[in-house]
Amino acid sequence: MTQSGIIAVSVVCGAILLFLLVLIARAIFCKNKRGDKPFEKSIGDTAEIQAHISAALTIPTVSQVNEEDVDWAQFEKFEEFLRQTYPYIHEKMQKKVISGHALTFFLPGSDPSLNPIAMLAHQDVVPITPGTEGDWKYPPFSGHNDGEFIWGRGALDMKNHLIAVMEAAESLLKEGFAPKRGLYILLGCNEEIVASEHSSAAAIARYLKEAGVSLQCVVDEGGGVIPLNVKGVIDKTLVGIGVAEKGYLDIELSVQAKGGHSSAPPAHTALGILSKAICRIEKHPYKAKMPTFIYDMLNIVGKDVKSFPLRLVTCNLWLFRPLITYIMGKIPAAASVVRTCTAVTMCSASTAPNVLPQRATAVLNMRLMPGVSVQSAVDRLTKIIKDKRVSVRVLKANEAPPVSSTQTDTYKLAAKLLGSNAADRTVAPYIVMGATDSRYYREICDEIYRISPFETKVELLLTTHGTNERLPVSSIKTAVEFFRSFISQRTAF
Numbered sequence: 001m002t003q004s005g006i007i008a009v010s011v012v013c014g015a016i017l018l019f020l021l022v023l024i025a026r027a028i029f030c031k032n033k034r035g036d037k038p039f040e041k042s043i044g045d046t047a048e049i050q051a052h053i054s055a056a057l058t059i060p061t062v063s064q065v066n067e068e069d070v071d072w073a074q075f076e077k078f079e080e081f082l083r084q085t086y087p088y089i090h091e092k093m094q095k096k097v098i099s100g101h102a103l104t105f106f107l108p109g110s111d112p113s114l115n116p117i118a119m120l121a122h123q124d125v126v127p128i129t130p131g132t133e134g135d136w137k138y139p140p141f142s143g144h145n146d147g148e149f150i151w152g153r154g155a156l157d158m159k160n161h162l163i164a165v166m167e168a169a170e171s172l173l174k175e176g177f178a179p180k181r182g183l184y185i186l187l188g189c190n191e192e193i194v195a196s197e198h199s200s201a202a203a204i205a206r207y208l209k210e211a212g213v214s215l216q217c218v219v220d221e222g223g224g225v226i227p228l229n230v231k232g233v234i235d236k237t238l239v240g241i242g243v244a245e246k247g248y249l250d251i252e253l254s255v256q257a258k259g260g261h262s263s264a265p266p267a268h269t270a271l272g273i274l275s276k277a278i279c280r281i282e283k284h285p286y287k288a289k290m291p292t293f294i295y296d297m298l299n300i301v302g303k304d305v306k307s308f309p310l311r312l313v314t315c316n317l318w319l320f321r322p323l324i325t326y327i328m329g330k331i332p333a334a335a336s337v338v339r340t341c342t343a344v345t346m347c348s349a350s351t352a353p354n355v356l357p358q359r360a361t362a363v364l365n366m367r368l369m370p371g372v373s374v375q376s377a378v379d380r381l382t383k384i385i386k387d388k389r390v391s392v393r394v395l396k397a398n399e400a401p402p403v404s405s406t407q408t409d410t411y412k413l414a415a416k417l418l419g420s421n422a423a424d425r426t427v428a429p430y431i432v433m434g435a436t437d438s439r440y441y442r443e444i445c446d447e448i449y450r451i452s453p454f455e456t457k458v459e460l461l462l463t464t465h466g467t468n469e470r471l472p473v474s475s476i477k478t479a480v481e482f483f484r485s486f487i488s489q490r491t492a493f
């Protein structure tokens with residue numbers, strides 16, 4: 001080998017060695033910055049709060065797809081329960097009822113030049129699936145407290161949250177709370193009806209907009225506090241702050257045909273044509289693309305991973321981002337956070353085996369990533385189907401709201417209060433898969449965060465909307481303390 005050849009090989013080997021050293025050094029030294037002061041403790045015993053949550057769960061404020069089926073008397077009962085339970089809120093805050101049963105409370109701040117903050121919750125719960133009532137350990141509207149859990153529909157979604165916000169505000173007002181910034185508490189009454197035309201949250205947001213109100217920040221449900229213990233890999237409580245949520249889109253595909261007797265069929269029936277369109281859609285999923293906030297989340301969580309071989313990857317995401325995105329795209333649960341998803345969920349055609357369909361329809365449910373608009377999704381589908389015989393019609397749609405920044409004072413305060421300084425916690429941004437009422441506030445607020453400060457194991461979270469929904473009693477204290485600190489501190493500057 002010539003001398004210049006030896007130099008070239010040495011330079012390449014040196015560069016590879018240096019590169020590996022950087023990866024290893026990052027895997028060894030990357031750590032999340034932590035202070036030594038976890039969040040402040042401010043309330044004592046929670047017996048009374050537990051009783052209030054139980055009482056709230058005994059009032060079946062059930063949402064129904066057909067509004068005529070809603071028992072609004074239960075919402076009136078709930079309103080009366082709040083009036084009796086929270087006298088300071090009702091005395092000090094201005095109450096207004098919007099679109100029938102949505103409740104709004106406002107405490108003006110001492111400095112009117114500062115935009116108020118808003119704490120959101122919904123009063124309604126989903127119905128009990130008929131026939132499953134008997135599967136519950138305790139009746140779904142009993143609010144039974146067995147010392148470990150409070151049982152009932154709405155225990156996790158989200159009367160726990162609603163009551164915790166009310167308790168926080170009530171206890172602050174009792175102590176003479178007089179903030180600089182105004183405080184809104186906004187309680188919708190039909191959040192569980194997806195993409196409802198009559199959304200009470202949309203009505204509240206419209207009312208505020210017409211009154212010229214801009215909000216400094218909105219805090220709604222979503223996110224979570226989940227203990228994660230995988231031996232040798234990670235042992236932390238993960239706290240997700242929802243900085244984004246997906247858009248929602250129901251689409252109907254339909255094909256018209258002549259119909260007739262099935263003994264003399266054409267080459268393709270209406271259903272055949274429709275099936276081809278469905279196949280094309282499934283063959284062309286959206287490309288997986290890791291958004292910045294998911295990259296940030298993985299970066300933060302990755303620094304708390306314990307296993308060294310894994311840390312080589314999780315502490316060097318700048319290098320492995322394309323590979324990880326590719327792998328996530330192949331796993332359905334992980335794919336939902338890196339791409340717009342499409343599911344073909346319903347189908348109908350002929351009413352009899354020997355009758356050719358005159359009309360075949362299918363329904364697609366899509367969950368749109370932030371940045372993917374409803375119109376762009378419809379245009380893309382039409383292009384993929386490439387068949388004029390298939391009509392595409394939007395049934396229901398909700399645009400994904402813009403992503404809220406992790407660099408705002410609001411995010412930083414929430415992260416600190418949720419324990420970003422605590423050694424046993426990992427606080428990271430996150431995308432909420434379902435839709436929340438907060439999306440309707442995007443025209444009057446840039447800082448929208450979805451936070452559920454109740455520490456709950458994953459298996460319990462899965463009871464949300466299901467049988468045996470229940471709230472761990474142990475999660476209540478920290479949640480109320482979080483809301484108290486957040487409200488008092490975010491209204492102070």
Ligand SMILES: [Zn+2]
Nearest residue numbers: 157158191221
């Ligand atoms: Zn909810």
